[in-house]
Amino acid sequence: MSLYYVQKLLYQLNRDPAIRKRFEESRDDLLAEYQLTDEERDAIVDGDIGLLYVMGVNGQLLMHYAALIGQEWDQYINAMKEGVEKHGPVREGLYTLLEDRSR
Amino acid sequence: MSLVFAGVCSHAPGITGRAHRADPAVRDAFYAKLGEMRERLEAARPDALIIVAAEHFANFFMNNMPAYCMGMAESYEGPIEDEEWLGIRHTTVPGDSDLSRRIIESMMGDIDLAYAEEWKFDHGIMVPLNFLTPRYDLPVIPVNVNCQGPPLTPLPRAYEFGRVLRRACDAQAERIALVGTGGISHWPATPNSGVINEAWDRDFLERFVANDRERLIAYTDAETFRDAGQGGFEIRTFITVAGATEGSTGELMFYAPIPIFAVGCTVATMNLA
Ligand SMILES: [Fe+2]
Numbered sequence: 001m002s003l004y005y006v007q008k009l010l011y012q013l014n015r016d017p018a019i020r021k022r023f024e025e026s027r028d029d030l031l032a033e034y035q036l037t038d039e040e041r042d043a044i045v046d047g048d049i050g051l052l053y054v055m056g057v058n059g060q061l062l063m064h065y066a067a068l069i070g071q072e073w074d075q076y077i078n079a080m081k082e083g084v085e086k087h088g089p090v091r092e093g094l095y096t097l098l099e100d101r102s103r
Numbered sequence: 104m105s106l107v108f109a110g111v112c113s114h115a116p117g118i119t120g121r122a123h124r125a126d127p128a129v130r131d132a133f134y135a136k137l138g139e140m141r142e143r144l145e146a147a148r149p150d151a152l153i154i155v156a157a158e159h160f161a162n163f164f165m166n167n168m169p170a171y172c173m174g175m176a177e178s179y180e181g182p183i184e185d186e187e188w189l190g191i192r193h194t195t196v197p198g199d200s201d202l203s204r205r206i207i208e209s210m211m212g213d214i215d216l217a218y219a220e221e222w223k224f225d226h227g228i229m230v231p232l233n234f235l236t237p238r239y240d241l242p243v244i245p246v247n248v249n250c251q252g253p254p255l256t257p258l259p260r261a262y263e264f265g266r267v268l269r270r271a272c273d274a275q276a277e278r279i280a281l282v283g284t285g286g287i288s289h290w291p292a293t294p295n296s297g298v299i300n301e302a303w304d305r306d307f308l309e310r311f312v313a314n315d316r317e318r319l320i321a322y323t324d325a326e327t328f329r330d331a332g333q334g335g336f337e338i339r340t341f342i343t344v345a346g347a348t349e350g351s352t353g354e355l356m357f358y359a360p361i362p363i364f365a366v367g368c369t370v371a372t373m374n375l376a
Contacts, residue, residue: 008164015160053294060291061160064159064183064225067188067189073121080293101298
């Protein structure tokens with residue numbers, strides 16, 4: 001697990017158009033600069049919001065990333081719920097302590 | 104001159120970005136109170152607005168996270184978010200680097216704050232500005248209190264930061280307004296989005312308008328996380344405003360949970376003593 005680097009990449013994608021351009025045009029070079037597992041790399045490339053949530057990505061980073069890749073609000077909220085159903089509880093970070101109050 | 108205005112308001116991105124999905128009656132009542140807050144701000148004839156925000160990884164990350172940072176740029180840009188998603192156009196917001204520098208220098212005698220000559224605004228600042236300075240014609244000085252990446256500054260330090268900020272403002276020739284923006288209880292950007300602990304919020308707001316320091320700083324982060332969600336960590340911005348207006352009480356102008364905005368929507372101003 002290298003949650004720190006997953007989050008760092010999302011942080012930079014969210015705020016910096018130049019990093020977004022590199023992500024589009026020379027993705028392998030860009031990703032080589034971050035210490036990512038294959039699962040983490042795939043989750044980012046696939047825009048797998050549910051899995052990124054389960055990995056423990058901070059919600060604010062993830063919300064901005066979901067908006068960046070064009071996910072509608074309800075789709076984005078459901079993706080997190082489906083991620084937990086599919087991959088199990090959040091693995092790392094603050095949300096490991098989160099109680100489900102949504103139902 | 105001194106601090107001429109102080110208040111707090113919510114900043115959740117849904118307030119502008121999902122406006123069409125809210126109950127129009129409650130939404131419009133909230134917007135009306137934000138409009139009233141703008142009128143009070145304008146009536147105070149400020150030369151600059153200090154906005155104490157809890158940003159969401161627009162500028163600061165865990166590679167180098169300041170507990171407190173103040174902007175010292177000539178101008179700022181934002182939002183970092185997609186314009187359509189947030190419902191706010193990308194723009195440039197004027198700053199006042201000279202005033203920033205004087206305030207920072209004044210504060211450094213008492214508190215170690217970071218400064219930044221580059222700063223991109225996210226919804227945490229853009230949503231309040233959208234209502235309070237919609238023409239972006241008032242110089243803004245951003246302040247960030249880290250409420251996102253623990254370890255977080257303890258609540259008594261946030262109050263103290265506010266006190267020091269006040270002394271620095273009072274030492275300047277300019278008329279300065281202060282707005283804090285954050286929480287209160289909410290679970291933003293999680294599957295619990297839309298959950299709001301109204302009882303907790305009302306209790307917190309009662310402490311806030313009374314400017315009851317002891318009760319404002321009485322929460323542990325574990326309690327806040329349990330009762331008010333991660334978004335509750337943003338009470339630090341309100342507590343900073345309370346510290347900056349110690350001895351004054353506030354007026355709660357509006358509070359109502361609006362679930363699609365994912366927060367209990369709040370507007371309050373302080374009656375500066
Ligand atoms: Fe926030």
